[in-house]
Amino acid sequence: MPLNTDVLNAFTVDVEDWYHICGVEKFLSPSIWKSLESRVTIGTEKILDMLSKRHIKGTFFILGYIAERYPELVKKIFNEGHEISTHGYRHQTVYNLTPEEFREDLKKSINILKNITGEDILGYRAPEWSIKKESYWALNIIKEEGLLYDSSVTPSWIIGDPEALPFPHQIETENGTLNIFPPSTFKSIMGQLPFTGSWIMRLLPYNIIKKEVEKLNKLKMPAVSYLHSWEMDIHHPKIKLPWTKEFVHYVNLKECEDKFNRLLDDFKFVTIKDLLKYNHNSSYIKKIKLGSNNKEANLLLI
Numbered sequence: 001m002p003l004n005t006d007v008l009n010a011f012t013v014d015v016e017d018w019y020h021i022c023g024v025e026k027f028l029s030p031s032i033w034k035s036l037e038s039r040v041t042i043g044t045e046k047i048l049d050m051l052s053k054r055h056i057k058g059t060f061f062i063l064g065y066i067a068e069r070y071p072e073l074v075k076k077i078f079n080e081g082h083e084i085s086t087h088g089y090r091h092q093t094v095y096n097l098t099p100e101e102f103r104e105d106l107k108k109s110i111n112i113l114k115n116i117t118g119e120d121i122l123g124y125r126a127p128e129w130s131i132k133k134e135s136y137w138a139l140n141i142i143k144e145e146g147l148l149y150d151s152s153v154t155p156s157w158i159i160g161d162p163e164a165l166p167f168p169h170q171i172e173t174e175n176g177t178l179n180i181f182p183p184s185t186f187k188s189i190m191g192q193l194p195f196t197g198s199w200i201m202r203l204l205p206y207n208i209i210k211k212e213v214e215k216l217n218k219l220k221m222p223a224v225s226y227l228h229s230w231e232m233d234i235h236h237p238k239i240k241l242p243w244t245k246e247f248v249h250y251v252n253l254k255e256c257e258d259k260f261n262r263l264l265d266d267f268k269f270v271t272i273k274d275l276l277k278y279n280h281n282s283s284y285i286k287k288i289k290l291g292s293n294n295k296e297a298n299l300l301l302i
Contacts, residue, residue, distance in 0.1 A: 007217040008278055010181060010224045011058035011269035012151065013047055014125065015040065015066055015077075017229075018236035020091040022128045024245060030090065033065075036237075040066055041073055043232035046257070048080060054264055057081050059272045061125040061151070064089030064109030067116060074116045083271035084113055085123035085151075093130035094138050094152070103141050110145065123272055126152035129183070129194075132161040140173045149179035149272060151224065155192050156185060166192060167221050168275070172289045181272055184223040186212045196263075197226035202252035206259050213267055222275055225263065231256045 017040045019028055044060075051058055060077050062084060067074045078084050089109040094102055110121045124142050131138050131152035142150050154160030166185045171178045183194035193200050195212055213223045230236050234253045241249065270278075 007220060007222065007268065008270045008275060009213070009217070009222045009267050010272050010275050011051070011056060011264070012125070012224065012226045012272065013044070013058055013060045014087055014226065014228045015044055015060050015062040015073075016087065016091060017063075017066065018233070019239075020063060020065075020127075020230075021241070021245060021249065022091065022093050022130075024241055027241060028239060038069070039233050039236050040070065040229055042236075043229035044073060044077070046232040047227065047229065048077065048082075050257075050261060050264060051082070052080065056264060056269050057083070057271050057274070058269065059083040059085055059123065061085045061087040061123070062113060063087045063091055064105075064112045065091065067109070067112045071116045074113065078117045078119075083123075083273045084117050084119070084121065085125065085272070086110055086113055086121050087125055088127060091127045093128050094126045095130050095132065095135040099137055099141060102138055103145070106141065106145055110147075120146070122148045122276075123181075124150050124152065126150075129154040129156075129160045132164075139171055139178055140175055143173045143175040143178045147178070149181055149276065151181040151183070151226075151272065153180055154182050154185070154194055156194060157191050158193070162191060167216075168224070179276060181224050181275070183226050184213070184216060194226075196223055198228070198231075199248045199251050201259060202231075202255045206262055209259065209263065210266055213263070217267070223267070224272075225260075225269070227256070227260060 017038055019033060019036050021028060060082050062074060074084065086109040089105045113121050124147055129152055139150060153164045155162060155164040155166040164182065166182060168181050171180055184196045185192040186195045195201055195204060195209055201209060216223050231253060238250060
């Protein structure tokens with residue numbers, strides 16, 4: 001039984017293949033993607049099975065490239081009652097795109113997913129949490145394209161913006177209010193680090209992960225977890241990468257499945273869409289104004 005049945009947390013998945021790695025075009029060019037073995041269904045179906053056994057629904061941020069090639073996989077996720085959101089189309093970091101390129105990538109992915117599901121797409125998550133100070137302009141575009149929330153801003157100096165808020169909040173963009181759902185972080189000797197997914201979760205002892213989620217839930221704040229479909233397929237092909245990328249992608253993969261199973265057993269999870277519905281008036285929701293000056297934007301509490 002979940003430990004805190006009165007607090008809802010968000011379970012999210014990035015649906016992408018093992019070769020969707022940002023910044024390694026020199027080692028793994030997108031031009032050869034179609035020639036590589038695809039294993040995206042293996043990890044995704046494992047995750048669907050984990051959730052089905054517990055009657056849990058999650059938010060699946062699906063790469064447009066994957067949805068275009070595997071529409072039946074998208075339909076399966078959707079038909080099992082999960083929320084479909086977008087992870088963009090080409091798995092490119094936002095800060096390396098122009099606003100026009102970003103809009104095109106976003107719209108293409110939204111249209112593919114909407115055509116498959118027949119429903120509006122509400123949320124977006126950027127590859128590698130790549131919406132930060134130099135790319136906050138993207139939040140205006142996300143709202144302008146009709147989305148209700150973003151899950152791309154992480155309050156960490158390693159990969160995001162250390163000044164960003166570490167809990168769900170709202171941003172007032174040029175085009176209206178956008179809900180922000182960052183990954184949950186904890187304080188460490190390396191500063192704020194996201195702990196509910198990826199390499200950090202795979203390395204941390206489970207009792208620390210559990211304790212940090214409990215801390216959030218005691219404050220009536222939801223944890224936002226995140227899992228990549230390829231993390232549930234430990235036998236996917238491995239390639240030689242720069243050591244930091246290799247570490248992040250391959251370290252402790254064997255720990256991932258067990259830790260997520262324990263997390264799902266210990267806490268109550270729903271989709272981000274459901275969090276929006278249930279927590280709209282919660283006391284932790286803060287509103288921020290997005291101010292900009294050419295290339296950089298500032299987040300201001302109002």
